[in-house]
Amino acid sequence: MSIAAAHQDDSGEVVLAARNIAKSFGSVHALKGVNFKIHRGQVTTLFGENGAGKSTLMKILSGVLAPSSGDITLDGAPIEFSDTIEAREHGISIIHQELSLAPNLSVRDNVFMGRELTTRTGSVDYAEEARQTQLLMEELEEDIDPLTPVEELRLGQQQIVEIARALSINSRILIMDEPTSALSAAEVEVLFKVIRDLKARGVSIVYISHHLEEALQITDHAVVLRDGVMTAYARREDIDLEWIVRNMVGENFDLGSPPEAQFGDVALSIDSVSVPDASGVDLVRDLSLEVRSGEIVCIYGLMGAGRTELLEAVAGRLNLTGGRVVLDGEDISHLGIAERIRRGLVLIPEDRQRDGLVQTMSVGQNLSLASIGAFTRALFTSPKLENEVIDESIDRVHIKTSGGSAPIGSLSGGNQQKVVIGKMMATHPKVVLLDEPSRGIDIGAKAEVFKLLAERASGGVGVIYSTSEVGECLSVAHRIVVMRRGRIAAEFGPDVTKAQIMAASGEAID
Ligand SMILES: Nc1ncnc2c1ncn2[C@@H]1O[C@H](COP(=O)(O)OP(=O)(O)OP(=O)(O)O)[C@@H](O)[C@H]1O
Ligand SMILES: [Mg+2]
Known part of the structure; x- marks a missing residue:
């Protein structure tokens, strides 16, 4: 396999070639001698687990980071970039994974x-x-x-x-690191159209995505990175989804099935809730939904269907214009966010970068942050216990880090997302709301997160998660609710088909 990778295809004009690129951050060897080529007017996609080294390699090619060793040639001439401005002057630009x-x-x-x-x-x-x-x-x-x-x-x-x-x-070379993680299906289509136009004009694209099917639609070359080494290379016509997953993680994952239905009382009742946007137009309209303890509900909908607004309002981050939120039989509509968390209602937000993490703090501090205040003290009676919880979280959701004291900024994008999920889970919620929990995380971690949800539900937690990937509805959910224009358009059991879900959401099926 590594031989195939070492001979990454030479057909077509190679505009940029990186040879033997290594990069270390202290004792972390993020890249261990990678050879990588970019072809004129073609798309090369980088696949790999969270922390594999994808962003690091792209940061080196775009002048954000200097390699520890290795060299880069552009149009056959050796080149070094001291910063992004210099890379830009040579026609290389990057869309970062984290919004800047x-x-x-x-x-x-x-x-x-x-x-x-x-x-x-x-x-x-x-x-x-x-x-x-x-x-x-x-x-x-x-x-x-x-x-x-x-x-x-x-x-x-x-x-x-x-x-x-x-x-x-x-630019002549455009690097896109997870450009579609928050885009709607329609927006992705438009982006792909733009990419095709760019290709036709001779622009080369490097693409990174954890939406594997989506990336397959647009790519010409597929490269797999694993632990800082390029482990596989193939041309698009020679591979399928199974090839990517096998080469990324070495085995095939499924996202689980619903845990045995042992429902208790209604844990959370969303009662005729309306949520307005800034100009007063309702994004969620008179919507009612209940989740029982032990039950997992999936909310599917297109971007803009009102899923995020619904979950944020339930968590107390947005105001309601009507209706009530009832937790364990008690109306909590008037309570603030912290008080809702204290009572056992937590939200893992969509924009985890902005909302979920404190960038200047360590991994460990971030993991225990949600439970700050009186609540933490009750939860973690000693620093030792707190450290145990942190280590367990790191282990549980497979956070790739040198340890709890590493700064959060040193983690790969996907691993930062996992910190937020681990953090919220450590608060022992009664009801947990997750807005697009799988965004930005690799397929192995997705399976891990869904397994965690199933376990928590078996322990009596009520779970609501949203997704815009229809395949993720057919995992651990007992019930699938389809939202469309602020309302519930349909409700299904776990034996529903993808086509039925998509049809109810208003999505065209090809
Ligand atoms: N500034 C840094 N300091 C220390 N370690 C770092 C730094 N940046 C990256 N790393 C480490 O290098 C490794 C590769 O990270 P990188 O961000 O390239 O992964 P990735 O493949 O882009 O993952 P993801 O899919 O999660 O975005 C990880 O172990 C990460 O923790
Ligand atoms: Mg990355």
Whole structure:
């Protein structure tokens, strides 16, 4: 296998070749001598588990990080980048896995941040910047005013802005590290159209995604990284999904089946709830849903169906315009977030990067953070016990880290997501809400997270999780609720088919 990888295809014009790239962070060997090629006008996808080294390799190619050893040639000439600006001047740009936008600035100012256009007199040409931003939004088929502050956009739209910024650079090599993690199916389609156009213009793309099926649709070359080593390479026409999974993790995973249904009383009752957006339009409309203790409910819906708004309102992060939230028979609609957590209702949010983690703290501190305050003290009676909980969480969701004291920023993107999940689970909830729990995590970790949900449900916890991947509905859920335009459009048992779920959501099936 490594021989195949070492001879990564030479057909077609190679624009960039990286040889023997190694990168260490202290004692962590993130890359151990990787050979990697990028072909003109083609898409190369990097597959690999969380922490395999994908982002590290891409950061080296785009000038964010310097390699510990190894060399890079561009058009056959050796090259070194001291920073991203230099890489950009050579036509290489990157869309980062973690959004790097300034939330309080407008879409326009984010797109041109650090590369402002100027008029002949030398002042910033805001009008031209706005015009170009508008064109980019049109190309990406997104109805966003260039002057909107980024913080007012939903996560998927922020990702679109990130993509627009990279497109505005007119690069020859465009690296996309998990560009679609928060995009709707329709937005992914548009992005793929853009990628096809870029290819036709000779632009090379490197693509990284944990949505394996989706990546297969767009890629020409597939590369698998495992523990900092390239373990497999193939051309698209020679592989299928099974090949990727086998090479990524060495075995095939399924996402489990519903645990034995031993339901107790109604644990959480969402009663005729409406949730408005900033302008007062209801994103969730008069919606009712109950979950019993021991029951797992999956909410499926397209992006924009109101899933996130529903879960955030139930957790106390958004206001209701009507209805009640009842936990264990008690109306908790008037309570704040912390009080809801204390009573056993926790949310694992969609935007875990922003909401779930404190970047300056260690892995361990983040794991125990949710339970800060009186609650923590009751939960962790001693530092020793707390450390045990942290170590158990690291072990449980397979967080790849050098230990509980490592800074959170040193973890790979997917492993940071796992910290948030581990953290919330450590609070012993009665009801847990998970908004897209599988986003950004590898297939092995997905199976692990669903197993954890099944175990918690067997122990009497009521679980509601949302997903926009229809395959994930058919895992551990006892009941599948399909949301469409703020309402429940259909409800199914676990024996439903993917087609039935998609039809109820309003999704076209091909
Ligand atoms: N700044 C850093 N300091 C210390 N260790 C780091 C740093 N950046 C990355 N690492 C480590 O290098 C390894 C590879 O991380 P990388 O981010 O490249 O993984 P990845 O393949 O992109 O994973 P994911 O799918 O989760 O995004 C991990 O073990 C990670 O903890
Ligand atoms: Mg990564």
